[in-house]
Amino acid sequence: MSDPISAIGAWLEALFLGWGWAPHLVTAIMKFIGSLAVIIFAVGLVIITIWMERKLYARIQDRLGPNRVGPWGIFQTFPDMVKIFTKEYITPQGADKFVYNLAPILSTSAVLLIWAVVPFASTVVGTELNVGLLYIVAVGALGALSIIMAGWSSNNKYSLLGAFRAVSQMVAYEVPMVLSLLIPVILAQSMGVNEIVRQQNVWYVILAPIAALFFFISSQAEVSRAPFDLMEADSELVAGYQTEYSGLKFGFFYVAEFIHAFTISALFATIFLGGWRGPGAETYPILGTAYFLVKSFVVYFVVILLRITMPRLRIDHMLNFNWKFLTPVALILLMVTAVVEKVILQWADVLPDMNYLIARTLIHVVVNALLAWGTIVWLKRFDTKRERKVVAEPRPVAMAPRRTN
Numbered sequence: 001m002s003d004p005i006s007a008i009g010a011w012l013e014a015l016f017l018g019w020g021w022a023p024h025l026v027t028a029i030m031k032f033i034g035s036l037a038v039i040i041f042a043v044g045l046v047i048i049t050i051w052m053e054r055k056l057y058a059r060i061q062d063r064l065g066p067n068r069v070g071p072w073g074i075f076q077t078f079p080d081m082v083k084i085f086t087k088e089y090i091t092p093q094g095a096d097k098f099v100y101n102l103a104p105i106l107s108t109s110a111v112l113l114i115w116a117v118v119p120f121a122s123t124v125v126g127t128e129l130n131v132g133l134l135y136i137v138a139v140g141a142l143g144a145l146s147i148i149m150a151g152w153s154s155n156n157k158y159s160l161l162g163a164f165r166a167v168s169q170m171v172a173y174e175v176p177m178v179l180s181l182l183i184p185v186i187l188a189q190s191m192g193v194n195e196i197v198r199q200q201n202v203w204y205v206i207l208a209p210i211a212a213l214f215f216f217i218s219s220q221a222e223v224s225r226a227p228f229d230l231m232e233a234d235s236e237l238v239a240g241y242q243t244e245y246s247g248l249k250f251g252f253f254y255v256a257e258f259i260h261a262f263t264i265s266a267l268f269a270t271i272f273l274g275g276w277r278g279p280g281a282e283t284y285p286i287l288g289t290a291y292f293l294v295k296s297f298v299v300y301f302v303v304i305l306l307r308i309t310m311p312r313l314r315i316d317h318m319l320n321f322n323w324k325f326l327t328p329v330a331l332i333l334l335m336v337t338a339v340v341e342k343v344i345l346q347w348a349d350v351l352p353d354m355n356y357l358i359a360r361t362l363i364h365v366v367v368n369a370l371l372a373w374g375t376i377v378w379l380k381r382f383d384t385k386r387e388r389k390v391v392a393e394p395r396p397v398a399m400a401p402r403r404t405n
Helices: 004-018 021-058 077-085 095-113 134-155 157-188 193-197 209-221 248-270 285-309 313-343 355-378
Strands: none
Touching: 004 021, 004 285, 021 077, 021 095, 021 248, 021 285, 077 285, 095 134, 095 248, 134 157, 134 193, 134 209, 134 248, 157 193, 157 209, 157 248, 157 313, 193 248, 209 248, 209 313, 209 355, 248 285, 313 355
């Protein structure tokens, strides 16, 4: 069976229709089953990613990590979930209860909605939207909204400071992330996620390595992973916007963080690493699902390594890095890529397919290399070791009077 997922879906649909149910009712039930399957997948994903991250943390710090519950401690997440579920619910005095309770639910829901347009294989995708990337950006903004709601409604100064940081950080890094996403749109001539995957005869991480790097950096800031975890900096803000949450409500935020981190890894694998594409993926879609998951976990492994090894940035350094470097370079890269791709498309009918593919790849690689070299030369012109200007004369140091014999 080359496509077991589609076969199971077709069997269930035929079964319900055979029972005499109305077609529109069967369609609604199938969509509900698909949504339930995504939620079950997300829960399993959380169990694996939490175990994977804790194990890797332990190895880096010369510890064993989870090793009691299940083989290699893989089921340690289950008793942790039971512990969180049995915690007391505490609502701070003066909090806006409706917004306070809605924020954690919205945080998890926003991440799950993104998976509606992520293709697991050529035939396994929730919804084929021709504006899939626009949908992802729009739904991703709901996650930022949930953080702002949590910080504002908690009636806590540390939570509110975390929300303020969330606004400045997410608004800032949304700009280079969208600019870097427009480059695959230009290369594929489509905003549909599955269509972008189909057009990747050459991975876009090769055609547009700078855009891939900028998307990866911006996405880490969007999900508040180290070194961009300023909105929940435990050494400064207790727990940031999560300070007043406990029990299941805190669990929603915790689950959303891990799902969001893996979702960003899956999006990177989909947009820049070919997604489900690979040998035999068109003939056997189950192979495409395997390729997609392997690529996603490789990217997630890099995300964990960065979180373990990178120190937290200062907020002024983080914002300066975005507005003075990422955004202008991403804008220049977008304009250059659009012009180059427009020129290359004129050769599509002249050159054979293989020659056109090779020429297109080489031209984009050379353009990205030249832009990277120009950026490095431009950065070297700035002297970062300039001494601070003296704004006032130094005060005289008070000294004890000398004794005279």
